[in-house]
Amino acid sequence: MKALNKLTIRETLQALKDKKFSSCELLESHIKAVEANRDLNAFITETLDLAKEKAKESDLKYLNGEARALEGIPVSVKDVFCTKDVRTTAASKILSNFTPPYESTITTNLFGKGVVMLGKTNLDEFAMGVTNHYSAFGPAINPWKETGSKENLVPGGSSGGSAITVAAHMSMGALGTDTGGSVRQPASFCGIVGFKPSYGRCSRYGIVAFASSLDQAGVFARSVDDAALLSTAIMGYDNKDATCSKEELPNLESAMDQGLKGMKIGIPKEYHGAGLDPEIEALWANAKEMLRKEGAEIVDVTLPHTKYGVAAYYVIAPAEASSNLARYDGVRYGLREYKEGMSLDEMYEATRTEGFGHEVERRIMIGTYVLSSGFYDAYFSQAQRVRKLMVTDFKLAFDKVDALLTPVTINTAFALTDKKQMDPIALYLNDVFTIPASMAGLPAMSIPAKLNGKGLPIGLQVIANRFREDNVFRVAKNLERCLNFKVSPKGY
Amino acid sequence: MTISKGTVLKTAKLARLKIPEDKIDLYTKEISNIVDLIDTLNEVDTKGVETLVNVDEFSITTQKDEITAGNCADKILKNAPKEKLGYFVVPKVIE
Numbered sequence: 001m002k003a004l005n006k007l008t009i010r011e012t013l014q015a016l017k018d019k020k021f022s023s024c025e026l027l028e029s030h031i032k033a034v035e036a037n038r039d040l041n042a043f044i045t046e047t048l049d050l051a052k053e054k055a056k057e058s059d060l061k062y063l064n065g066e067a068r069a070l071e072g073i074p075v076s077v078k079d080v081f082c083t084k085d086v087r088t089t090a091a092s093k094i095l096s097n098f099t100p101p102y103e104s105t106i107t108t109n110l111f112g113k114g115v116v117m118l119g120k121t122n123l124d125e126f127a128m129g130v131t132n133h134y135s136a137f138g139p140a141i142n143p144w145k146e147t148g149s150k151e152n153l154v155p156g157g158s159s160g161g162s163a164i165t166v167a168a169h170m171s172m173g174a175l176g177t178d179t180g181g182s183v184r185q186p187a188s189f190c191g192i193v194g195f196k197p198s199y200g201r202c203s204r205y206g207i208v209a210f211a212s213s214l215d216q217a218g219v220f221a222r223s224v225d226d227a228a229l230l231s232t233a234i235m236g237y238d239n240k241d242a243t244c245s246k247e248e249l250p251n252l253e254s255a256m257d258q259g260l261k262g263m264k265i266g267i268p269k270e271y272h273g274a275g276l277d278p279e280i281e282a283l284w285a286n287a288k289e290m291l292r293k294e295g296a297e298i299v300d301v302t303l304p305h306t307k308y309g310v311a312a313y314y315v316i317a318p319a320e321a322s323s324n325l326a327r328y329d330g331v332r333y334g335l336r337e338y339k340e341g342m343s344l345d346e347m348y349e350a351t352r353t354e355g356f357g358h359e360v361e362r363r364i365m366i367g368t369y370v371l372s373s374g375f376y377d378a379y380f381s382q383a384q385r386v387r388k389l390m391v392t393d394f395k396l397a398f399d400k401v402d403a404l405l406t407p408v409t410i411n412t413a414f415a416l417t418d419k420k421q422m423d424p425i426a427l428y429l430n431d432v433f434t435i436p437a438s439m440a441g442l443p444a445m446s447i448p449a450k451l452n453g454k455g456l457p458i459g460l461q462v463i464a465n466r467f468r469e470d471n472v473f474r475v476a477k478n479l480e481r482c483l484n485f486k487v488s489p490k491g492y
Numbered sequence: 493m494t495i496s497k498g499t500v501l502k503t504a505k506l507a508r509l510k511i512p513e514d515k516i517d518l519y520t521k522e523i524s525n526i527v528d529l530i531d532t533l534n535e536v537d538t539k540g541v542e543t544l545v546n547v548d549e550f551s552i553t554t555q556k557d558e559i560t561a562g563n564c565a566d567k568i569l570k571n572a573p574k575e576k577l578g579y580f581v582v583p584k585v586i587e
Contacts, residue, residue: 099571101567243554305536308532310529311530331582332568336573336574342499344585347582349509365500365504367507381543382534388544424530
């Protein structure tokens, strides 16, 4: 039998039901992996003792025939979800001593289904970044390496730690958040599935806010099927978030049972440019043919404002962030920097300067600038109008097709020492293919497709219309079968 | 540079951030580069396009303003950097 931590969630649930092994044994195999891979710096806070207690409870539930939908499944949680009585830092020094007195809705939902949390994972500070190196707790490391190289690569971000735990078999699934690609991009860099439901599908209650009109919870898993199990557990209306939707939930299971006959899949022509790696381009073309052979009709579509997505995002997201992060003032929680004789304003300034990292400061500055008197209309309003045009582009495309197939990223994982890639603007451009779906609030998934010539994973993205998560899973499940990607990082 | 050192310092003040003397040039350069990126939005003709506030602007739900949780002041104050008699303590504001 395979090592327990290498099973799929669905296999595991069946085996637990059949008493082939216990939740405690399952947990033990994951704890071993967590302990063996601490050099990847995937966790900010491990909660292994708490996990042991929960696994015992899960075993009791199986014994009493009271097992819930995900009973005993070990999962890791991005350290941006507030967890009651468990430190929640958002990878920031300013929250390094914050212990929430309440639980986020998403973790409440997941724990209510019997999930066992292994710990809180590393991320770019306040979810701002694409490399996971903007963390006050040190960078997280991708378990993948180029063939024959020992150079550490970035796992992507911001939800890098969560992606690593799933790719390196430290957890069976993980929670992330996606504001402009923070689930899909690390999933692609780490060779796993990453799914972001429509904006409004998941409650944002208890998620440390970055950009509220874009922030959305998402999941990581090693298969489309496992992603469906986790997504079903977290989606749904919550009255604690006014933007949470009452729209009827999709049936992902039945969607995954369907073939592609009769489905129209769009290929947006604007995704061909933007410095796309030729290997990714070729893989994308290949996947398009696979879907055609499966019976889908392939349709060329146009999303004319794609190239302005990054610029509009880097107005809107920092603007919202500068407002959201105004709450960190050293008064009610988190870090306080104070020296005798300081005024209240001086205390605010000292606290924020000491507590925020460089990238977060940069984004707060940009956000403050674009919202400041005299610039608001030129930048913020203009960006919101461009966002409207992007939403309209997608609306017109989805009049013609059921889903879109695109690349996730322009390149594969790169080294922390790669100066060209690590330039701030170059990093912003990393999200060029993931930002548009975020701007329009659409459900989108990254699916691991193939290793490139250097042995690094490439992902492909499926995007569907608002609240049509079923179409994402239908295409993704069929695509996954055709691609047959079953590789794990060497040594994990 | 698209923006001046003065603008950077004014913005930092508005954001309640203090930029160390030796980093002002770095911040001015970095922020100028980002402003150059977002300036490309000016290429887009948005005449007559409405401003999008939220992708869900028509479906935001409302509810009665009722107390659903409470009696947890002590738990909240546990995270306070400084508290006294059930209140957050800040430097003296009024002389």
